[in-house]
Amino acid sequence: SQKIEQNSEALNIQEGKTATLTCNYTNYSPAYLQWYRQDPGRGPVFLLLIRENEKEKRKERLKVTFDTTLKQSLFHITASQPADSATYLCALVKDSSYKLIFGSGTRLLVRP
Amino acid sequence: DAGVIQSPRHEVTEMGQEVTLRCKPISGHNSLFWYRQTMMRGLELLIYFNNNVPIDDSGMPEDRFSAKMPNASFSTLKIQPSEPRDSAVYFCASRGTTSSYEQYFGPGTRLTVT
Numbered sequence: 001s002q003k004i005e006q007n008s009e010a011l012n013i014q015e016g017k018t019a020t021l022t023c024n025y026t027n028y029s030p031a032y033l034q035w036y037r038q039d040p041g042r043g044p045v046f047l048l049l050i051r052e053n054e055k056e057k058r059k060e061r062l063k064v065t066f067d068t069t070l071k072q073s074l075f076h077i078t079a080s081q082p083a084d085s086a087t088y089l090c091a092l093v094k095d096s097s098y099k100l101i102f103g104s105g106t107r108l109l110v111r112p
Numbered sequence: 113d114a115g116v117i118q119s120p121r122h123e124v125t126e127m128g129q130e131v132t133l134r135c136k137p138i139s140g141h142n143s144l145f146w147y148r149q150t151m152m153r154g155l156e157l158l159i160y161f162n163n164n165v166p167i168d169d170s171g172m173p174e175d176r177f178s179a180k181m182p183n184a185s186f187s188t189l190k191i192q193p194s195e196p197r198d199s200a201v202y203f204c205a206s207r208g209t210t211s212s213y214e215q216y217f218g219p220g221t222r223l224t225v226t
Binding site for chain 1: 143160203215
């Protein structure tokens with residue numbers, strides 16, 4: 001069956017360190033992969049998209065990698081700040097159907 | 113830009129009652145999505161519309177759920193009759209025609225069915 005897996009345990013790190021979140025998928029061949037941020041009581045907010053032919057994408061302190069052989073995406077936040085504390089969701093875009101299949105999310109807590 | 117607007121923000125109702133959730137997408141966006149989020153199942157796509165036409169409703173749990181999009185600026189998700197297991201946060205999202213496929217989510221409606 002098709003699965004998207006993110007670490008269910010919260011990631012707890014010290015301010016200034018790099019946070020690395022993992023998204024693994026099975027039985028998908030996604031054309032794109034997206035990362036969203038969700039704060040409590042709010043809807044998800046789009047952060048980054050990476051295409052299947054791209055290895056890496058950067059935006060300010062954010063970096064996403066996409067390994068279609070390992071079927072894995074890594075999401076990095078460098079120089080993390082307490083304001084980065086949130087739940088981060090990965091989502092696969094299978095094709096031009098526009099459908100997003102979301103992972104369950106990983107909660108990040110950055111300690112001051 | 114006001115973003116995606118959803119109403120009500122909170123709804124508490126008794127089992128068996130009809131519930132209607134409302135969504136106003138971002139102006140100019142041509143795709144609209146309804147999601148449900150629970151702790152157990154995460155964020156699930158219920159149905160999506162493209163140019164006001166329902167394209168895929170395979171995520172709609174059962175016949176008690178229905179969705180409409182009478183025009184480009186309004187959509188409803190109706191549950192009739194509601195059941196306690198429908199308790200969740202329901203999100204509406206819209207998408208424009210950019211190649212990034214990014215979706216813009218509303219603030220959600222927290223539904224509690226007692």
